[in-house]
Amino acid sequence: MTFIDSLRNYLSPQILVILCLGFISGVPYGVLMDPLNYWLSEEGIEKSTIGLLSLVFLIYSLKVFWAPLVDRLKIPGLYSFGQRKSWLFLSQFITGLIILSISFVEPKESLNIFVYLILAIGFFSATQDICADALRIELVEKRELGEASAVFVIGWRIGAILLSGVATFYLAELYGWSFAYQMIGITVIFLSFIFLIIIREPTREIRPSKDFFREPLAWFEDSFLAPLKDLYLRYKNHLLLLLLLIFTYRLSDMFLGPMAMPFYRETGFTKIEVAEITNFYGLIMTILGGLFAGASVYRYGLSKNLVAGAILTPLTNLPFIYLNMIGHDVNFLIVTITLDNFTQGFVNVMGVTILGTIVSKSFTATQFAFLVAMVSVPPRVVSGGSGIIVDSIGFHEFFIICALLGIPAIIFSIMAHKRRKELGFE
Numbered sequence: 001m002t003f004i005d006s007l008r009n010y011l012s013p014q015i016l017v018i019l020c021l022g023f024i025s026g027v028p029y030g031v032l033m034d035p036l037n038y039w040l041s042e043e044g045i046e047k048s049t050i051g052l053l054s055l056v057f058l059i060y061s062l063k064v065f066w067a068p069l070v071d072r073l074k075i076p077g078l079y080s081f082g083q084r085k086s087w088l089f090l091s092q093f094i095t096g097l098i099i100l101s102i103s104f105v106e107p108k109e110s111l112n113i114f115v116y117l118i119l120a121i122g123f124f125s126a127t128q129d130i131c132a133d134a135l136r137i138e139l140v141e142k143r144e145l146g147e148a149s150a151v152f153v154i155g156w157r158i159g160a161i162l163l164s165g166v167a168t169f170y171l172a173e174l175y176g177w178s179f180a181y182q183m184i185g186i187t188v189i190f191l192s193f194i195f196l197i198i199i200r201e202p203t204r205e206i207r208p209s210k211d212f213f214r215e216p217l218a219w220f221e222d223s224f225l226a227p228l229k230d231l232y233l234r235y236k237n238h239l240l241l242l243l244l245l246i247f248t249y250r251l252s253d254m255f256l257g258p259m260a261m262p263f264y265r266e267t268g269f270t271k272i273e274v275a276e277i278t279n280f281y282g283l284i285m286t287i288l289g290g291l292f293a294g295a296s297v298y299r300y301g302l303s304k305n306l307v308a309g310a311i312l313t314p315l316t317n318l319p320f321i322y323l324n325m326i327g328h329d330v331n332f333l334i335v336t337i338t339l340d341n342f343t344q345g346f347v348n349v350m351g352v353t354i355l356g357t358i359v360s361k362s363f364t365a366t367q368f369a370f371l372v373a374m375v376s377v378p379p380r381v382v383s384g385g386s387g388i389i390v391d392s393i394g395f396h397e398f399f400i401i402c403a404l405l406g407i408p409a410i411i412f413s414i415m416a417h418k419r420r421k422e423l424g425f426e
Contacts, residue, residue, distance in 0.1 A: 012144075017139060018152050020155060021199070022152035025128065026155065027184070028188065029160050030164025031099055034260070037261035040053070041261060047262050056122045059126050061373045063372070075087065078090060081196060081201070083201070084135050084138075087130070091125070099121060100182060100189070130369055133369070135202060146353055148356070149353040150290045150294025150295075153345065153348045154291070156348075161280075162280065162283050169274060170272075173275075223366070235423070244408075247374055249409045250347060250376075251406070252313050252409070253347065255402050255405055258386050263324070269328060269333065281337060282341040286341045289343060302357065306417065307413045310406065312346065312347070316342075316343040317399060354425075
């Protein structure tokens with residue numbers, strides 16, 4: 001099969017459905033990213049506080065603790081739509097309501113309430129992600145995981161960056177932040193009904209479930225320990241390498257993330273420049289990187305592309321150092337975003353494909369949530385202090401640290417490439 005032939009796989013109906021799933025996941029996550037950081041920075045909230053608020057993303061990492069409930073608990077009145085779809089609808093609908101609510105709060109005057117609402121958005125959108133991640137894996141064959149991961153990431157970027165990013169920045173510039181968040185909240189509520197209709201419930205293996213009230217210990221073992229035991233039995237001696245790989249693979253990128261918007265604002269870039277270059281143009285580059293990654297995995301296998309992504313990530317952090325030196329320069333910002341976002345798209349697909357390859361369809365939601373926790377909890381904890389580091393040493397040294405954090409991923413991806421047969425990464 002040629003590289004062009006592998007690109008045609010993106011047109012299959014199942015892959016297009018997964019594009020929609022990525023979009024669903026991206027919208028609420030994007031609400032908590034660049035627009036929120038820029039809004040808080042504009043309101044005069046300290047960078048150290050903004051950095052600490054990025055810890056809200058830990059909720060997405062900790063979803064492993066309630067993923068078994070999403071896997072097994074039936075929602076009265078909604079279960080007729082299917083286990084995955086009912087949870088997807090409920091979590092997305094509530095997320096939209098909370099985004100709508102946050103538009104009526106002034107962050108400077110009511111920071112505590114603002115933070116509580118941010119945490120609530122994180123919890124319910126993380127619950128939504130449990131369903132979306134499981135559906136993405138259950139709707140395709142294993143050989144299609146590369147393309148499925150690519151379009152999921154593309155859909156996620158469209159939702160997080162084009163709708164929650166570009167559209168929010170434009171609306172905020174014209175009508176203010178409150179109006180912008182109101183429109184996003186209403187859109188999420190509307191989409192919850194649309195996707196309830198267009199997404200089908202997959203056929204999957206449903207294991208018999210213990211009754212929580214009658215056999216709580218057996219239920220705990222069946223829901224939490226059995227998925228982890230399955231993971232251990234399948235990988236045994238290679239499990240430590242897998243965990244180290246997924247833990248470090250996006251460490252560099254995640255550490256830099258919370259400080260990007262404060263950096264752009266302090267460098268003098270306007271909201272429109274941020275929306276057009278870092279979000280809209282950046283989205284295009286991310287999509288191209290994701291498409292290239294999915295087709296490349298299908299054509300050349302996973303392990304070689306893992307190594308390439310690990311090397312590219314720290315290299316594309318380096319242009320931020322030069323941009324910090326020259327200041328407000330739109331042309332070099334475009335160069336920086338071209339390199340960084342293309343690599344982000346590529347690396348995101350690699351990361352999602354790793355997880356999709358590892359999990360068993362008997363424990364999809366729980367195992368995926370556990371692995372996501374391993375990927376993101378430590379980096380999120382570390383990135384929570386990124387604002388404190390910038391306040392202490394400045395952006396120049398901060399960007400150097402970000403690049404150096406990419407070295408462990410290079411080492412572990414090379415080790416995984418050497419054991420690709422045992423890991424199923426061929």
